Amino acid sequence: MAAIAFSRRLRRTNFAEGVEAAGAKGYTVYNHMLLPTVFRSVEEDYHHLKSAVQIWDVAVERQVELRGPDAARLMQMLTPRDLRGMLPGQCFYIPTVDETGGMLNDPVAVKLSEDRWWISIADSDLLLWVKGIAYGYRLDVLVDEPDVSPLAIQGPKSDELMSRVFGSTVSDLRFFRFGHFDFQGRDMIIARSGYSKQGGFEIYVEGADICMPLWNALMEAGKDLDVHAGCPNLIERIEGGLLSYGNDMTRENTPHECGLGKFCNTQTAIGCVGRDALLRVAKEGPVKQIRAIAIDGPVGPCDRPWKLMAKGKQVGQVTSAATSPDFGGSVGIGMVRMTHWDDGTELTVETPDGPKGAIVKEKFWI
Amino acid sequence: MAAIAFSRRLRRTNFAEGVEAAGAKGYTVYNHMLLPTVFRSVEEDYHHLKSAVQIWDVAVERQVELRGPDAARLMQMLTPRDLRGMLPGQCFYIPTVDETGGMLNDPVAVKLSEDRWWISIADSDLLLWVKGIAYGYRLDVLVDEPDVSPLAIQGPKSDELMSRVFGSTVSDLRFFRFGHFDFQGRDMIIARSGYSKQGGFEIYVEGADICMPLWNALMEAGKDLDVHAGCPNLIERIEGGLLSYGNDMTRENTPHECGLGKFCNTQTAIGCVGRDALLRVAKEGPVKQIRAIAIDGPVGPCDRPWKLMAKGKQVGQVTSAATSPDFGGSVGIGMVRMTHWDDGTELTVETPDGPKGAIVKEKFWI
Numbered sequence: 001m002a003a004i005a006f007s008r009r010l011r012r013t014n015f016a017e018g019v020e021a022a023g024a025k026g027y028t029v030y031n032h033m034l035l036p037t038v039f040r041s042v043e044e045d046y047h048h049l050k051s052a053v054q055i056w057d058v059a060v061e062r063q064v065e066l067r068g069p070d071a072a073r074l075m076q077m078l079t080p081r082d083l084r085g086m087l088p089g090q091c092f093y094i095p096t097v098d099e100t101g102g103m104l105n106d107p108v109a110v111k112l113s114e115d116r117w118w119i120s121i122a123d124s125d126l127l128l129w130v131k132g133i134a135y136g137y138r139l140d141v142l143v144d145e146p147d148v149s150p151l152a153i154q155g156p157k158s159d160e161l162m163s164r165v166f167g168s169t170v171s172d173l174r175f176f177r178f179g180h181f182d183f184q185g186r187d188m189i190i191a192r193s194g195y196s197k198q199g200g201f202e203i204y205v206e207g208a209d210i211c212m213p214l215w216n217a218l219m220e221a222g223k224d225l226d227v228h229a230g231c232p233n234l235i236e237r238i239e240g241g242l243l244s245y246g247n248d249m250t251r252e253n254t255p256h257e258c259g260l261g262k263f264c265n266t267q268t269a270i271g272c273v274g275r276d277a278l279l280r281v282a283k284e285g286p287v288k289q290i291r292a293i294a295i296d297g298p299v300g301p302c303d304r305p306w307k308l309m310a311k312g313k314q315v316g317q318v319t320s321a322a323t324s325p326d327f328g329g330s331v332g333i334g335m336v337r338m339t340h341w342d343d344g345t346e347l348t349v350e351t352p353d354g355p356k357g358a359i360v361k362e363k364f365w366i
Numbered sequence: 367m368a369a370i371a372f373s374r375r376l377r378r379t380n381f382a383e384g385v386e387a388a389g390a391k392g393y394t395v396y397n398h399m400l401l402p403t404v405f406r407s408v409e410e411d412y413h414h415l416k417s418a419v420q421i422w423d424v425a426v427e428r429q430v431e432l433r434g435p436d437a438a439r440l441m442q443m444l445t446p447r448d449l450r451g452m453l454p455g456q457c458f459y460i461p462t463v464d465e466t467g468g469m470l471n472d473p474v475a476v477k478l479s480e481d482r483w484w485i486s487i488a489d490s491d492l493l494l495w496v497k498g499i500a501y502g503y504r505l506d507v508l509v510d511e512p513d514v515s516p517l518a519i520q521g522p523k524s525d526e527l528m529s530r531v532f533g534s535t536v537s538d539l540r541f542f543r544f545g546h547f548d549f550q551g552r553d554m555i556i557a558r559s560g561y562s563k564q565g566g567f568e569i570y571v572e573g574a575d576i577c578m579p580l581w582n583a584l585m586e587a588g589k590d591l592d593v594h595a596g597c598p599n600l601i602e603r604i605e606g607g608l609l610s611y612g613n614d615m616t617r618e619n620t621p622h623e624c625g626l627g628k629f630c631n632t633q634t635a636i637g638c639v640g641r642d643a644l645l646r647v648a649k650e651g652p653v654k655q656i657r658a659i660a661i662d663g664p665v666g667p668c669d670r671p672w673k674l675m676a677k678g679k680q681v682g683q684v685t686s687a688a689t690s691p692d693f694g695g696s697v698g699i700g701m702v703r704m705t706h707w708d709d710g711t712e713l714t715v716e717t718p719d720g721p722k723g724a725i726v727k728e729k730f731w732i
Contacts, residue, residue: 001369004392005392006669007394007610007668007686008613008671009394009612010669024368025369026371028371028376028395037371098501104494123398124491128491128492128494129494129497131464131465132494132502135464136502244375246374247375273501301372301373303373303378319374320374
């Protein structure tokens with residue numbers, strides 16, 4: 001085990017006090033900020049997430065705010081997903097690409113109004129790309145990182161806990177829609193969303209001062225629901241096929257390779273800077289694609305790509321993996337060439353503990 | 367102590383095998399990559415750095431490569447430092463700013479030729495800004511991250527070690543100049559530079575395959591010089607006044623606030639996107655500035671800004687601090703308002719262990 005060296009550059013979130021009191025044992029760094037990765041154990045956190053309710057400090061999902069007359073135009077420049085039909089109150093998952101069609105991020109767009117948007121980002125300084133494009137095109141738009149700290153409530157008892165704090169109307173929210181709710185006189189934007197398949201919400205908390213009061217109120221309200229501090233769970237997110245930018249995909253990959261073709265309206269997303277580059281792949285399809293990979297037996301941490309082999313030749317790589325209590329053996333996410341990506345294809349994965357059997361799956365586990 | 371959770375997203379460098387074998391005990395994350403922070407102890411590493419020679423895996427200093435007819439024009443857009451007089455073979459420390467004059471990075475520019483440059487970056491995805499500007503302005507230039515892994519040789523015995531591996535002419539290099547040298551038939555760009563005040567070199571190693579052979583050759587050649595694996599040392603870099611982007615300065619700060627006004631030729635750096643915004647501060651000077659801060663007694667890790675107080679009012683903050691074996695008490699870097707930045711001003715710094723006496727210093731320790 002190696003220690004993480006704390007410094008101001010690895011920013012503490014506005015919920016850090018709560019996270020530390022809850023006994024976070026491990027961290028990763030995400031958008032230059034600390035993200036807890038485990039509280040009790042990854043397995044214990046996993047079972048609890050699937051049965052109760054957790055509060056996650058996901059303030060690392062920094063927002064890029066676009067505000068001004070050209071905000072909508074700039075948004076469309078960033079993604080091959082057609083945003084014309086998107087209404088205020090909606091969240092859209094938007095693959096974000098550069099001029100070559102390479103993935104720069106896979107954020108969630110939050111449309112506050114016609115001229116005000118948030119982009120809730122994965123781990124890259126997307127702000128710099130958006131600012132560069134806005135400046136280069138002389139767009140009439142302000143681009144900045146606001147003081148917004150997302151807090152996720154995840155797990156089967158999320159609706160119950162949220163209703164206690166925000167009133168029962170919060171349960172009326174549909175998936176990837178958001179509404180405005182009151183907490184101690186402050187307006188909170190709450191969406192039904194989150195980085196798990198167990199259901200839940202994300203609260204976009206504006207203002208550092210109200211973060212810990214909200215954290216404490218949720219903890220207090222959920223005592224009899226066995227609420228715990230939690231965090232994105234490696235096992236559960238792999239079982240659910242939730243991709244991780246930087247792990248499962250990088251700037252090297254197109255959205256289509258990442259299985260995100262369904263979010264690309266390449267024909268109609270006029271203005272997207274990567275559109276020209278993606279037209280061909282959108283038509284012909286990618287030659288490799290992300291797949292669920294079942295692996296024999298337990299695995300250690302996947303801290304570098306593991307080669308996927310067939311008859312001594314590399315045909316892909318695994319980029320996320322974890323031993324699964326609920327499904328036996330290990331669950332993984334990998335990128336596989338089209339010659340070997342069919343459901344049920346048997347491969348070998350080269351792990352640090354030696355080669356193991358692997359099977360390509362069409363669908364993820366949950 | 368909290369553990370760091372390893373994943374592919376926290377990229378291993380091409381020297382990781384050597385770093386791990388040498389027993390790195392702690393890491394930070396820098397440009398989405400692992401950077402070791404301590405081997406034996408920070409104090410032991412410090413004494414050794416000041417007396418012998420160390421090999422540092424600084425592959426986290428990723429390069430942004432600019433190549434093409436518009437490369438020089440794009441370079442000048444990034445910085446208020448006038449680059450017109452810069453020759454191939456030179457390295458320039460270039461504060462890099464956005465359109466508001468806020469610091470985006472403080473990299474070293476490496477001019478390979480008129481139409482080919484590297485930018486050796488600090489911790490932010492500067493690539494995305496450079497690509498955005500290049501795209502927005504339709505510049506005729508390729509911008510990418512090449513397969514280059516810098517390796518630093520630092521300490522008073524650096525010249526001796528480097529001469530053994532690259533021949534004695536490497537000692538002729540002047541500060542912030544680079545030359546081409548051979549290693550096993552491969553061309554290596556070597557500069558006299560590095561993130562310490564103990565003297566030394568940085569080797570820009572092109573190609574993943576040659577990284578460990580070079581690491582091993584240097585280790586072998588330096589055995590009788592007591593060569594050790596090392597890393598940027600927190601204590602020594604504060605004593606030397608070497609700033610850390612993300613710690614001591616952020617996008618909130620102008621170069622002038624960071625004491626980098628001497629690297630800004632705001633009048634003549636025509637084309638710099640932040641020039642207009644910096645003209646006023648360049649003329650009138652900043653209202654706060656980075657200073658060396660001596661602190662009474664030992665300190666723990668500075669993982670968030672510590673307030674600098676005078677008569678109950680905040681007049682600045684400390685952003686880096688460490689107990690200093692050679693200078694007694696603790697050494698720090700902070701940002702102080704002009705009302706209190708004079709040499710010898712006595713302040714109080716609010717540390718997690720309570721308030722401590724602090725003195726503003728005009729100059730750093732080494």
